[in-house]
Amino acid sequence: MPVTKGPGMTSRQATLGKPVELQGVGLHSGQTTRLRISPAPADHGVVFVRTDLGPEARVPATLAYKADRPRRTAIRNGDAEVHTVEHLMAPLVALAIDNALVEIDGIELPGLDGSGLDYLTALEGGGRVELDAPARVLKLPRVVAVSSPHASAVALPADHFGVSYTLKYSSPHVPVQFYSGLITAETFKREIAGARTFCLRQEVEALQAAGLGRGANLQNTLVIGDDGLPIENRLRFEDEFVRHKVLDLIGDLALLGQRLHAHVIGVRSGHALNAALVREILAAAGGGAQLDAPSGCIRADETLQCNASGMWLLDRLAALGAQLAGNGAPAELRAVEQAHFKRAGREGEQLSFNVHLLADEPGNRCLGTVRVGEESLAEARFAFAEPAGGGP
Numbered sequence: 301m302p303v304t305k306g307p308g309m310t311s312r313q314a315t316l317g318k319p320v321e322l323q324g325v326g327l328h329s330g331q332t333t334r335l336r337i338s339p340a341p342a343d344h345g346v347v348f349v350r351t352d353l354g355p356e357a358r359v360p361a362t363l364a365y366k367a368d369r370p371r372r373t374a375i376r377n378g379d380a381e382v383h384t385v386e387h388l389m390a391p392l393v394a395l396a397i398d399n400a401l402v403e404i405d406g407i408e409l410p411g412l413d414g415s416g417l418d419y420l421t422a423l424e425g426g427g428r429v430e431l432d433a434p435a436r437v438l439k440l441p442r443v444v445a446v447s448s449p450h451a452s453a454v455a456l457p458a459d460h461f462g463v464s465y466t467l468k469y470s471s472p473h474v475p476v477q478f479y480s481g482l483i484t485a486e487t488f489k490r491e492i493a494g495a496r497t498f499c500l501r502q503e504v505e506a507l508q509a510a511g512l513g514r515g516a517n518l519q520n521t522l523v524i525g526d527d528g529l530p531i532e533n534r535l536r537f538e539d540e541f542v543r544h545k546v547l548d549l550i551g552d553l554a555l556l557g558q559r560l561h562a563h564v565i566g567v568r569s570g571h572a573l574n575a576a577l578v579r580e581i582l583a584a585a586g587g588g589a590q591l592d593a594p595s596g597c598i599r600a601d602e603t604l605q606c607n608a609s610g611m612w613l614l615d616r617l618a619a620l621g622a623q624l625a626g627n628g629a630p631a632e633l634r635a636v637e638q639a640h641f642k643r644a645g646r647e648g649e650q651l652s653f654n655v656h657l658l659a660d661e662p663g664n665r666c667l668g669t670v671r672v673g674e675e676s677l678a679e680a681r682f683a684f685a686e687p688a689g690g691g692p
């Protein structure tokens with residue numbers, strides 16, 4: 301089945317027509333893994349399963365499960381981690397495939413040729429099938445911005461999904477590169493999917509010393525020499541580096557767990573800042589939850605006008621729980637223990653979120669519920685890391 305529709309051209313959720321398989325060596329781990337990407341029902345989202353750990357080792361590809369690992373996007377649920385998901389997540393976003401089950405028998409996705417091209421081709425081979433459910437689209441209510449000393453990322457309200465990116469290295473070997481465009485299945489395939497990951501020649505030793513790049517070679521990773529060109533390789537695009545940063549940014553934005561209507565501008569932003577932007581976008585879309593310090597409860601006064609998927613509800617609960625468990629700074633999520641969904645939120649419904657600490661239980665645990673009136677839509681228990689410098 302040809303894939304002809306991109307985000308914004310359809311209002312229904314979609315999944316794959318049939319399973320597809322890939323295998324290859326992880327860029328950082330050097331381990332060979334097998335990947336099977338299968339159709340999934342509406343409101344399922346993109347969920348990874350570490351088949352080598354068992355069928356329970358499920359990790360949804362959403363912000364609540366984000367783990368901090370250098371130079372890649374990683375997600376984690378308890379002991380189950382999945383690394384370097386961004387090169388698959390970006391084509392899923394571009395093709396507007398909202399639901400998929402991704403089984404993997406190891407920790408890191410195959411690096412393949414260092415780009416998103418083989419993933420895109422595989423997904424196109426599986427075909428895109430629309431489901432009988434409206435697409436979850438996050439429409440940004442206001443401008444959202446995050447920054448670090450040398451980088452920034454901004455999301456502007458828009459009725460489409462677009463990305464602009466400025467690449468600027470302190471190295472004189474890499475000229476400033478700029479990309480800007482609408483992201484559709486067509487533009488992604490033509491301009492972004494084939495752009496490969498890269499690093500500076502000067503970075504190679506430090507990466508290897510850190511145990512990274514074990515599966516990297518001069519073919520799947522552009523190593524930029526002193527002339528600004530890849531060593532023993534040829535560029536696919538004159539500005540291939542910035543195009544790869546756009547690929548990474550799209551893949552990182554996928555952790556929103558829903559389609560995004562916004563124009564996102566990145567200036568030197570990387571995985572960590574991209575994740576911070578996702579967090580702020582979710583906070584902006586969800587309204588302002590207030591911490592009620594004396595009772596330790598979140599005030600249930602959020603009004604969400606979006607179609608809230610089960611995965612999104614869980615994400616929101618986890619974010620509120622992290623605030624509560626973290627004593628100021630958000631606590632790191634360790635595990636989602638038990639999660640029950642009855643149904644997703646519907647357009648225009650007023651969803652009430654409530655999260656409270658389980659003070660009688662060991663560790664730093666929260667119970668969260670989402671209700672519409674008296675009806676419970678979702679309930680989940682979360683375990684968080686102890687807050688830094690915390691303790692009563």
Ligand SMILES: [Zn+2]
Pocket residue numbers: 386387497544547548
């Ligand atoms: Zn990348």
